[in-house]
Amino acid sequence: MEPLFELAIRLPGAGSRDLLREMHRQLRAAILDGRLQPGARLPATRALAQRLGVSRNTVLAAYDLLLSEGYLLARPGAGTYVADTLPASRRGRPARGSMARRDPRLVPLHVPGADLAPTLQPQASRDDFRVGLPDVSAFPFDIWRRLSDRALRRIARQTADYADPQGQAALREAIAGHVSFTRAVGCAADDIVVTAGAQQAFGLLARILVVPGRTVVAVEQLFYPSLREAMLAAGARVVTVPTDAEGLCVERIPPEARVVCVTPSHQFPTGVAMSPQRRAALLAFARARNAVVIEDDYDSEFRFAGRPLDALQTLDRAESVFYVGTFSKSLFPALRLGFVVAPPWARAALVRARELADWHGPVLGQEALAAFIAEGHLARHIRKMRKLYGARRTALLDALARHGEGRLEAIPSNAGLHLSAWLHGKTRADAVVERAAAVGITLPPLSRFALDPQAPDVPNGLAFGYGLIGESQTDGAVRRLVQLL
Numbered sequence: 404m405e406p407l408f409e410l411a412i413r414l415p416g417a418g419s420r421d422l423l424r425e426m427h428r429q430l431r432a433a434i435l436d437g438r439l440q441p442g443a444r445l446p447a448t449r450a451l452a453q454r455l456g457v458s459r460n461t462v463l464a465a466y467d468l469l470l471s472e473g474y475l476l477a478r479p480g481a482g483t484y485v486a487d488t489l490p491a492s493r494r495g496r497p498a499r500g501s502m503a504r505r506d507p508r509l510v511p512l513h514v515p516g517a518d519l520a521p522t523l524q525p526q527a528s529r530d531d532f533r534v535g536l537p538d539v540s541a542f543p544f545d546i547w548r549r550l551s552d553r554a555l556r557r558i559a560r561q562t563a564d565y566a567d568p569q570g571q572a573a574l575r576e577a578i579a580g581h582v583s584f585t586r587a588v589g590c591a592a593d594d595i596v597v598t599a600g601a602q603q604a605f606g607l608l609a610r611i612l613v614v615p616g617r618t619v620v621a622v623e624q625l626f627y628p629s630l631r632e633a634m635l636a637a638g639a640r641v642v643t644v645p646t647d648a649e650g651l652c653v654e655r656i657p658p659e660a661r662v663v664c665v666t667p668s669h670q671f672p673t674g675v676a677m678s679p680q681r682r683a684a685l686l687a688f689a690r691a692r693n694a695v696v697i698e699d700d701y702d703s704e705f706r707f708a709g710r711p712l713d714a715l716q717t718l719d720r721a722e723s724v725f726y727v728g729t730f731s732k733s734l735f736p737a738l739r740l741g742f743v744v745a746p747p748w749a750r751a752a753l754v755r756a757r758e759l760a761d762w763h764g765p766v767l768g769q770e771a772l773a774a775f776i777a778e779g780h781l782a783r784h785i786r787k788m789r790k791l792y793g794a795r796r797t798a799l800l801d802a803l804a805r806h807g808e809g810r811l812e813a814i815p816s817n818a819g820l821h822l823s824a825w826l827h828g829k830t831r832a833d834a835v836v837e838r839a840a841a842v843g844i845t846l847p848p849l850s851r852f853a854l855d856p857q858a859p860d861v862p863n864g865l866a867f868g869y870g871l872i873g874e875s876q877t878d879g880a881v882r883r884l885v886q887l888l
Contacts, residue, residue, distance in 0.1 A: 410438060412455060422457060423841050426465040434474050434485055443485045445475070464840040471847075530880035532846035534672060534821040534868035535701075539735045541791060546780055547771060554770035568758035570597025570742070571769040577776035578728075578742050585704060585785075587717050588726055590744045596753050599764050601701060601729040601741040605630040607756045608697055608725055609637035611749065612662050616640070621660040623651055625852045625862065627671045627699060630664055643854050646670060648815075650677030653684040661694045667715055668703040672852050672866045673823050674816030676712055686715065689723040695746075696724045702732040702819045704785050707793045709817040722746035730772065732820055732870075733785055740764070740772055792820060795869035795877065802881035810888050811865070811881075821868040823849060830888055832863050838887040844880055 412429050415421050433439040445451070448466060452459040466483055469475040476486050569575070575592035582588040598604040612618065615638025622631050624643045634641055642660065645652045651665050663685065667677035677685075689696050698715045716726035729741035745753050757763070775781055803813045803824055811824040826832050832848030833856075839846060849864040850856040872880065 414455060414457065422461050423464050423468075423837060426455075426457075426461065427468050427837075430465060430469060431472075431474055434469075434489065439485050441485050441487045441489070445483045445485070447482070460841060460843065464837070467840050467845070468837065529843035530845070530876055530883075531871040532821075532844070532867045532869070532880070533871060534847060534866050535732070535870075536868060537732050537735060537788070537820060537870045538791065541788060542735055543780065543784060547775065550771040550774045550778075551767060554767055554774065557770065558766060566763045566766050568763045569754045570595065570764065571766060571773060573773035573777070574769045575742075577773045581776050581781065582726075582728060582744070586700065586711075586714050588714050588744060589717065590726075594744050594747070594750070596743045596745055596750065596757060597764060597769060598741045598743060598757065599761070600731055600736075600739045601699065601727055602629050602633070603757075603760065604727045604729075604741050604743045605633035605697075606636075607753055607760065608727075608743065609633045609639065610756045610760075611752045612695060613637040613639045618662060619657060619660045620662040620664065621656050622664045622854075623666065623670065624854075624860075625670075625672055625849055626664065626854075627666065627701070628852060630697070630699060631854065634662070634664070641854065646673065646675065648675055650675055650681050651685065653681055653688055656685075656688060658692065661692070662697065663689065663694060664697045664699065665715070666699045666701065668700050668712065669816065669819040671699070671701065672821065672847075672849055673814050673862075673864075674819060674821070675814065676709075676817065679712065682712070682715055682718060686719055686721070686723065690721045694723065698724055698726045700726060700728055704733050705789050705792050705820060706818040707789070707796060716744055722748060725749070733781065733788070734772075734775075738768060738772070740768060792869060795872065795874045796822065798874045798877040799867055799869055799881070802878045805878070806882045806885045810885060814864070820870045821866055823864055823866045825862070825864045826888075828888070832865050835865065835884070835887060839884055842883060842887070844884055846884075 410430075410433055412426065414425050430439070439445075445466070446454070448459050448462040452462045455462070466475060470477060470483075474486055474489060476484050478484060572592060574597055575595040578595050578597075579590050579592050582590065596604075596607075598607065613620065613634060618639050620634045620639040620641050621644050622634070622641060623646050625646070626643075631641060639662070642657055644655050650667060650670055651663075656663060665677065665685070667682060669676065685696060688694065696715055696719075700714060703711070714726060716724045723746070725746070726744040727741065728744075730738055731741070743753060799822065800813055803811050807824065810827055812827060814823045814825060816822045826835065833850060836846060836848050846868070847866050848856075849866060850861045852866075853861045855861070869877070
């Protein structure tokens with residue numbers, strides 16, 4: 404049954420370029436001032452489009468923008484609802500029934516809607532350039548099912564007991580061999596703590612490294628939102644540091660910073676690699692200031708050109724680096740398995756934090772992944788996907804060069820599941836993203852990954868993920884996108 408929807412929406416005449424902007428503005432205003440309550444179900448896009456006399460694509464685009472900003476939640480099979488907790492940085496007066504009345508002694512959780520993880524970005528569209536999402540259609544699920552069945556039979560024969568918070572020994576052994584071979588990260592199984600994806604890794608590191616209200620954490624100006632939000636939630640004082648064509652500008656790190664978070668192999672989201680000189684300077688900073696470095700190596704398995712640079716963990720001689728890896732990009736996000744290679748002095752605290760968080764992860768998935776790696780299936784899958792993603796990346800670069808000359812300039816990048824481009828001219832990237840959504844193209848502006856997306860020094864550009872869009876679709880999608888400029 405369609406929900407009652409008595410909200411008055413007044414739109415400009417048919418053909419107006421402001422249709423989408425006005426619909427988005429009025430729906431958002433109704434949510435912020437409480438006319439649309441948390442948990443309220445919105446009409447289906449087709450029904451609302453018919454009532455307002457606009458195209459369904461316009462309504463879809465407005466809903467997608469509100470989803471990406473955190474104002475709405477999509478429940479598969481049930482509809483679209485107003486979020487229970489509104490984006491903190493965009494909240495006007497507190498909405499009734501929101502988290503506004505929580506105890507002021509609690510550390511406020513800063514979760515701006517534009518900074519949500521890739522899975523909470525706008526839903527799939529015809530031309531899907533969302534970043535951070537792999538193509539799971541090519542994953543060998545038949546092999547995974549066989550390994551899972553084998554692990555389940557083995558578990559059934561064991562005495563019921565809780566598992567090791569540090570992670571299954573077989574998986575830690577397999578990960579140690581994998582990162583030693585693929586990234587020259589020298590570690591043993593005892594150096595590894597298995598986590599529920601990179602997100603939990605960031606939360607655990609924040610728990611053991613941050614003193615609320617005191618610890619200064621430096622992050623790149625544009626950065627993976629989940630790590631930054633984990634630090635903010637732990638009470639850290641987060642400061643941003645500019646990046647350029649050589650990566651993090653180390654000389655701009657505040658001297659009081661005690662945690663530095665970086666993506667040196669494939670900066671997120673610009674894609675640049677940190678130069679050897681900057682890597683050495685960052686490690687020298689950590690030694691001199693008694694600081695630590697969190698190295699997020701999120702998708703470096705997919706390298707298409709150039710010589711791979713050593714991981715910071717490989718170069719580290721002062722036990723300053725926490726190396727974070729994930730299988731969300733190389734396998735699939737729903738697996739929820741990642742890991743931290745931790746310095747010896749921090750390992751016990753990290754394991755204890757994991758134990759307090761959820762004791763340990765699901766044993767079945769860990770055992771299946773251990774066998775998947777040990778039997779060579781992971782290496783074979785990465786080789787296959789590197790070829791597939793490489794072809795998509797080439798198609799994207801060709802399309803940007805063919806259609807975007809003078810308007811979109813690809814940022815040099817040799818690895819990963821996405822690349823970014825500077826947007827030249829006066830048009831702002833967020834406006835382009837709005838227009839693109841209306842014609843079925845989904846992609847994020849670079850500003851989405853800034854601590855303050857509205858700051859005047861935030862770079863103007865777009866990020867193009869190629870994990871979901873087919874090679875044959877890319878040229879047409881980029882051509883239509885450029886026409887919107």
